[in-house]
Amino acid sequence: MGAERFAGESAQNFEQKCMCVLVLDVSGSMRGSKLDMLNAGVQSFFTQIQTSDGVAEGTKDQLEVAIIQYDEEVKILRDPKLLEDEELPPTLTERGSVTETVMAIEEAIQLVEDRKAFYKSTGQRYYRPWIILMTDGKPYGNKASEADIDAIAARVTNDSQNKKYMMMGIGIGESEDMDMELLKKMTGGKAMKMAGLKFGAFFQWLSASLSTVAQSKEGDKVSIKDGADSWMDSFEI
Template identity: 40%
Template sequence: MAYNDFSAEVAENFEQKCLCVLVLDISGSMYEIVDDSNTVETGKTVFIDGKTYDVVEGGISKLDNLNEGLKSFYHDIETDETTSQRLELSVITFNDVVNVIQEPSLISNCERPFLEADGDTALVDAVYEAISLVEARKKWYKETNQPYYRPWIILMTDGEPNSDQDIVALAERIKKDTTAKRYEFLPIGVDNANMAVLQSIQGRIPAMKLKGTKFSSFFKWLSASMGTVVTAEEGQAINLTSGGTDWMESFSI
């Protein structure tokens, strides 16, 4: 795991912060087409992430929808006066390797990523990286006298972990941490994701299934939910619902 050191960073404001870490699967299967209305067959096949796919030209992939959803999410946070000053966003991507492509920051300092896909699924390593980052950022909040809300780790994946990934140990860690309310963990499965795996690592919030075309709905919900979180009073129960979208069932925290 990388060592996250924020000691040289100076706080921009002293609003109560909420860290949201997006852990995003960019394995090769994210190029799978979910809207084939404008595709042209090439007659070629490719073996990616444990499956064989027909290669086509055109169409809309899961990755296209993810990039578009991220675009709307960044815009919604940026244009909300309160959330933009309180929400810190971090983005971690994973395929064969794990990369922190956005360190925790207010949206004004974030450059929206454009994601490309390749490789397999180092899911467990990516979640541990997110946990490490959350711990380091909370330490920095305390050192700089910034109040903070419970951080969120949001995992989105369309497959299942590589065979060398220890799901059992991760499940135990997440259960322990979320029971102690160190962070909230929300696992999202896209299309062909192994939901049994995601359910095994869920914390207080159940694993959710997302249709490949519903990324925009999810990120609209997420921006609205983060807005709710950062305006809540201390100890207030928060009900996070689907907000009229159909990508998930409602739940409370």
């Protein structure tokens, strides 16, 4: 698809862009407090960026956020773009269905590649994009086999090694279906378990980390450890 996906759009500014794609599980097991707290966490993420609350001034001019929700289907709720003043995030909703994680990852990767093509076509520099996958269960459904899971895991590992994007998996809740080893496999080895339902602490860490990246210079070594122990089940970054 490439840059034509964003045909008619022009660069809003020529600051170096930092893109973050949130890939969020809204299957039936997310019903209730998990989804309520996830929605609240995404809203706090928007507010932190819009108001420079704990992030560097100017991050709002660099950080492009995309939101994908998925269950048995994958739906892009927000295309990658800068946040507008007082913009509210789309509301995540569940339908009591299954978890097609492979399809969701494939959609996120394609979105990243298309946006990078847009950056290049409009003369915008960019940092390595982030893909954040948040799920509370194993990938299951009717559209992905074990071979498909192995294939997406191999692709993510290869892409990550070639620095096409940085993917991180976040395991939610205490569900018996939460297989952290499988989540690590599918995210190129980068997956952490959230302690309880600390969505607020996670999104505070995420906004601060992305802000740090957006303010860095070429060749800088950037640490994203600060604040991670406030939401992780165990400290792993």
